[in-house]
Amino acid sequence: MLQVEDLKTYFHTRDGIVRAVDGVSFSLEKGQTIGIVGESGSGKSVTCYSLLGLIPMPPGKIEGGTAKLDGLDLLQASEKELRKVRGKRISMIFQDPMTSLNPYLRISTQLIEPLLIHEGLDKKAAMARAIESLEEVGIPDASLRIRSYPHEFSGGMRQRVMIAMALITKPEILIADEPTTALDVTVQKEVLDLIKDRQRTLGTAVIFITHDLAVVSNVCDHVHVMYAGKVVESAPTNRLFTHAEHPYTKALQRSIPALQKKGEPLYTIEGLPPDLTKPVAGCSFADRCDFAEASCRETAPVLKEAAAGHETACLRRQSGEIDLNS
Amino acid sequence: MPNPAMDTPTTRLEEIEQGTSLGKDAWLRLKKNKLAMASLFIFVFIVLLCFIGPFFGVQHPTTTHLDAKSQPPSKDFLLGSEHLGRDILSRILYGGQVSLIVGFIATFVSLIIGVSYGAVAGYIGGRTDVIMMRIVDVLYALPFMLIVIILTASFSEALQDIEFLHAMKEKSIVFEPDLLLLFFAIGFVEWLTMARIVRSQIITLKKQEFVDAAVSLGLSHKRIIFRHLIPNVFGSIIVYTTLTVPSVMRLEAVLSFLGLGVKPPNSSWGSLIKEGADRMYSDPWLLVFPALFFSLTIFSLNFLGDGLRDALDPKTSKD
Amino acid sequence: MLRIENLCTYFHAKGQTIKAVDGVSLEVSRGEILGLVGESGCGKSTLSRTVMQLIPPTSGKIFLEDRDLSGLTPKEVRDERLNFQMVFQDPYASLNPRMTVFSTLAEALKRRHPNFAGDELSIKVGELMEKVGLAPRFMKKYPHEFSGGQRQRIAIARALAPEPKLIIADEPVSALDVSIQSQILNLLTNLVKDLNLTMIFISHDLSVVHYIADKIAVMQRGKIVEKGTADEVMEQAQHDYTKTLLSAIPHVTR
Numbered sequence: 001m002l003q004v005e006d007l008k009t010y011f012h013t014r015d016g017i018v019r020a021v022d023g024v025s026f027s028l029e030k031g032q033t034i035g036i037v038g039e040s041g042s043g044k045s046v047t048c049y050s051l052l053g054l055i056p057m058p059p060g061k062i063e064g065g066t067a068k069l070d071g072l073d074l075l076q077a078s079e080k081e082l083r084k085v086r087g088k089r090i091s092m093i094f095q096d097p098m099t100s101l102n103p104y105l106r107i108s109t110q111l112i113e114p115l116l117i118h119e120g121l122d123k124k125a126a127m128a129r130a131i132e133s134l135e136e137v138g139i140p141d142a143s144l145r146i147r148s149y150p151h152e153f154s155g156g157m158r159q160r161v162m163i164a165m166a167l168i169t170k171p172e173i174l175i176a177d178e179p180t181t182a183l184d185v186t187v188q189k190e191v192l193d194l195i196k197d198r199q200r201t202l203g204t205a206v207i208f209i210t211h212d213l214a215v216v217s218n219v220c221d222h223v224h225v226m227y228a229g230k231v232v233e234s235a236p237t238n239r240l241f242t243h244a245e246h247p248y249t250k251a252l253q254r255s256i257p258a259l260q261k262k263g264e265p266l267y268t269i270e271g272l273p274p275d276l277t278k279p280v281a282g283c284s285f286a287d288r289c290d291f292a293e294a295s296c297r298e299t300a301p302v303l304k305e306a307a308a309g310h311e312t313a314c315l316r317r318q319s320g321e322i323d324l325n326s
Numbered sequence: 327m328p329n330p331a332m333d334t335p336t337t338r339l340e341e342i343e344q345g346t347s348l349g350k351d352a353w354l355r356l357k358k359n360k361l362a363m364a365s366l367f368i369f370v371f372i373v374l375l376c377f378i379g380p381f382f383g384v385q386h387p388t389t390t391h392l393d394a395k396s397q398p399p400s401k402d403f404l405l406g407s408e409h410l411g412r413d414i415l416s417r418i419l420y421g422g423q424v425s426l427i428v429g430f431i432a433t434f435v436s437l438i439i440g441v442s443y444g445a446v447a448g449y450i451g452g453r454t455d456v457i458m459m460r461i462v463d464v465l466y467a468l469p470f471m472l473i474v475i476i477l478t479a480s481f482s483e484a485l486q487d488i489e490f491l492h493a494m495k496e497k498s499i500v501f502e503p504d505l506l507l508l509f510f511a512i513g514f515v516e517w518l519t520m521a522r523i524v525r526s527q528i529i530t531l532k533k534q535e536f537v538d539a540a541v542s543l544g545l546s547h548k549r550i551i552f553r554h555l556i557p558n559v560f561g562s563i564i565v566y567t568t569l570t571v572p573s574v575m576r577l578e579a580v581l582s583f584l585g586l587g588v589k590p591p592n593s594s595w596g597s598l599i600k601e602g603a604d605r606m607y608s609d610p611w612l613l614v615f616p617a618l619f620f621s622l623t624i625f626s627l628n629f630l631g632d633g634l635r636d637a638l639d640p641k642t643s644k645d
Numbered sequence: 646m647l648r649i650e651n652l653c654t655y656f657h658a659k660g661q662t663i664k665a666v667d668g669v670s671l672e673v674s675r676g677e678i679l680g681l682v683g684e685s686g687c688g689k690s691t692l693s694r695t696v697m698q699l700i701p702p703t704s705g706k707i708f709l710e711d712r713d714l715s716g717l718t719p720k721e722v723r724d725e726r727l728n729f730q731m732v733f734q735d736p737y738a739s740l741n742p743r744m745t746v747f748s749t750l751a752e753a754l755k756r757r758h759p760n761f762a763g764d765e766l767s768i769k770v771g772e773l774m775e776k777v778g779l780a781p782r783f784m785k786k787y788p789h790e791f792s793g794g795q796r797q798r799i800a801i802a803r804a805l806a807p808e809p810k811l812i813i814a815d816e817p818v819s820a821l822d823v824s825i826q827s828q829i830l831n832l833l834t835n836l837v838k839d840l841n842l843t844m845i846f847i848s849h850d851l852s853v854v855h856y857i858a859d860k861i862a863v864m865q866r867g868k869i870v871e872k873g874t875a876d877e878v879m880e881q882a883q884h885d886y887t888k889t890l891l892s893a894i895p896h897v898t899r
Contacts, residue, residue, distance in 0.1 A: 014354070014355070014358075039822035039823065039824060040822055047657065144761060155685070182648070183851060184684035184685055185684070185851075185890060185893040185894055185895075186684065186889055186890065186893040187684075188892075188893065188895070189892075189893040192895070210682075211822060211823060211824075212895070213823070214894075214895035214896060215895050217895075217896075218895050218896075251824070252823055252824060255823060255824055255826070255827040256852075257821065257826070257827065257830060257852055257853045257855075257856040258852035258853075258855075258856070258894070258896070260856055262855070262856060262875065262876075265831050265834070265835075266827040266830055266831050266856070268825065268827040268828045268831060269824040269827075269828075270828075272792055272794070272795075282885075317686070342767075342781070342782050342783075342784055342785050343782050343783060343785060343786065344785050344786075345745055345783075345785050345786030345787045345790055346787065346790065347743070347745075347787055347788075348742055348743060348787065348789065351789075372825065485736035534738045534739075535733040535734075535735060535738045536738065536739050536740055536741045538694075538699060538731065538733070538739075539731065539733065539739055539740075539800070540741075541699060541726070541733050541754065542697060542699070542725065542726055542730055543726065543727070543730075543753050543756050543803075543807065544722075544723035544724060544725075544726040544727055544756060545752070545756070546723075553752075554741050554744075555742075555743075555744040557741075558741070558742065558743055560743075
């Protein structure tokens with residue numbers, strides 16, 4: 001349904017060109033949930049913002065690639081065409097619902113707006129739909145609460161309102177950008193369950209952007225791991241956690257405190273992510289990688305299949321020199 | 327970004343790398359703003375012209391040439407002469423000194439009062455803050471022109487009698503009683519806005535964790551205000567200052583235009599514009615040139631202020 | 646070493662009394678890490694700020710090495726503060742952006758050793774930076790020139806500078822990336838061991854707390870609802886709230 005090929009988004013800053021997204025490809029099928037995992041600065045959010053034309057330009061610029069939504073290239077689409085896609089076919093929820101809800105407008109006004117614009121409903125019908133949608137995300141007394149302002153809800157409830165708003169037009173794709181990072185663990189679980197539940201009912205495809213491997217393992221079918229603007233590994237979720245085929249993914253998994261024995265030093269990835277303004281000849285993870293050798297710094301790796309449906313961008317794994325799962 | 331890897335076992339002081347402060351960073355950004363840099367250049371040029379220009383063969387502004395009254399611009403009088411045959415260029419330069427000095431000193435006065443007052447109110451907070459800010463509100467509500475007229479009218483005579491000032495005014499125009507009153511009157515009014523700006527910024531800053539950290543170290547209130555809080559509002563202070571100088575200069579012009587500010591034989595751009603306006607039909611250059619200098623200065627300072635605001639805005643900075 | 650007895654901190658707002666900390670008693674011995682767990686609004690930050698003497702307690706007592714801190718004069722409080730230092734959550738907000746690493750650390754060092762000056766001061770600052778894994782040659786740099794993890798190292802160095810007896814770390818890793826989190830956690834555990842420090846580690850993340858802490862206290866609505874050794878709390882939770890917290894942690898499913 002959505003096919004992204006070789007997406008490149010660069011930022012032209014005073015310090016040089018930041019290659020925030022540098023050749024990312026992925027696809028999304030109807031009803032599927034994919035995860036895009038990475039640390040801050042890995043380009044995971046920029047990837048999705050590029051699809052919806054939400055990159056500030058300048059300094060941002062989409063330098064290449066295509067993103068086909070049933071034949072319509074989102075990267076070439078006019079602002080008018082994009083407006084028809086945003087909020088109708090693709091919706092988005094963000095980390096902080098407070099910044100994406102307008103504090104001066106009642107929830108009702110914000111909820112029915114997309115219905116009036118995209119579906120041409122009259123006010124009364126839209127209101128009924130809006131109350132129904134709040135009930136569906138588990139907000140008690142929806143017909144009363146709909147008159148409230150955003151600040152009258154708690155963090156978790158606000159995120160529910162955001163989800164109701166994003167799904168009210170029954171979009172084909174939902175992009176969730178770190179939707180639970182700002183929430184408490186108990187609330188996080190409820191919100192994740194809610195997203196899963198709504199997705200099952202509506203058949204929406206979800207792109208889940210997060211830095212949290214545990215969250216990914218709970219909600220996604222397929223995971224793309226990003227590092228320094230590139231996808232370094234792409235695999236079905238189960239396989240990724242049992243048979244990681246890229247040293248970065250492996251290292252990330254090993255450094256989760258929950259999986260470590262008490263008293264033993266935590267496994268750490270030394271050093272820092274590379275400076276994205278300086279193009280690297282070889283693999284961008286090479287400087288922090290336990291397995292890197294001279295050749296890794298010379299040839300830029302590309303994603304290749306290591307097992308069925310499982311791709312890795314590690315040269316040494318591709319040549320069979322290392323086995324990360326022995 | 328520096329690599330944290332430990333490459334030296336012990337501290338070798340000669341190897342320390344210099345960092346880029348936020349101020350330096352802002353300057354680099356400002357340098358890219360052509361309009362702001364052009365404004366800075368024009369402003370500096372006008373200031374130098376007014377203060378250094380008179381040393382290079384310009385006539386004294388009070389020298390009269392009764393044989394060359396009301397001359398349009400010519401080789402002898404580059405910008406023309408007025409009805410007593412005084413050279414306009416030299417009057418503009420000397421008048422500029424007065425206007426600029428008033429602008430700077432009155433702004434400086436308002437800066438000192440406003441920043442300390444606002445910082446203290448914002449830092450202490452609570453009831454003290456409420457009382458301090460109500461005082462500001464009351465002062466705001468007073469009719470400014472009236473205050474200035476009353477001040478100048480009632481103190482002008484008294485100041486004339488002070489021997490010390492008489493002696494000093496020979497050395498520097500700054501001690502001219504009329505000007506002293508102007509500094510005081512304008513500074514008295516302009517600090518109110520500065521105090522409000524600084525106070526609101528300090529209140530936001532005070533909640534930041536680095537202030538908690540400073541308190542945890544047991545630092546004194548004085549040190550926290552002057553070392554940790556005020557440096558972080560420098561940005562807004564500088565921007566507001568560049569916008570205050572022209573507004574002060576405008577005030578001086580208005581007052582001089584009304585005959586309340588600078589009095590003859592001294593002149594300022596404001597008083598020159600007034601004289602020019604009286605004769606604008608017969609000798610238009612009397613109005614055009616002082617007005618041109620004045621507007622250019624005001625424009626350049628305003629553009630510079632805008633440029634500074636953009637350069638210092640943390641949202642546009644690298645992180 | 647630190648003993649808190651029946652500590653209460655109330656706030657009054659709009660005619661209501663908010664009991665942010667409501668009768669908390671805790672004890673931390675020397676060299677120990679106490680993990681304080683709870684969700685947002687449970688009062689854990691107010692508790693830490695009350696112990697830090699940043700907020701005055703409504704009632705109750707705080708003892709550091711059997712010295713009662715509740716009855717001190719403001720001057721004594723200021724000197725006593727050196728014994729408590731804090732590492733904050735957000736390394737972008739906890740460092741003064743206008744001060745170099747050197748000025749920040751020197752200011753903290755001079756509180757305990759006012760005589761340090763010149764090259765000696767620079768060398769001490771350098772040693773401090775090395776202790777937290779930063780190269781001393783960056784001491785003249787400003788906070789914005791460092792990454793989040795490095796800034797947190799600077800903040801830790803500042804907390805160590807006055808040679809405190811107790812360090813309160815308030816969510817010190819939750820703003821950091823996973824790969825950086827483990828670096829900072831390792832640094833903290835090593836420092837506690839090497840310098841025989843006592844630490845209160847506050848977090849919403851039970852798995853992190855379980856890894857780092859010797860003892861865990863679970864806080865809900867201003868009260869401690871469960872305390873025990875880290876393993877006890879994780880494996881044999883007694884209180885319902887602890888059980889809810891434990892079951893909500895997203896586990897990596899294999």
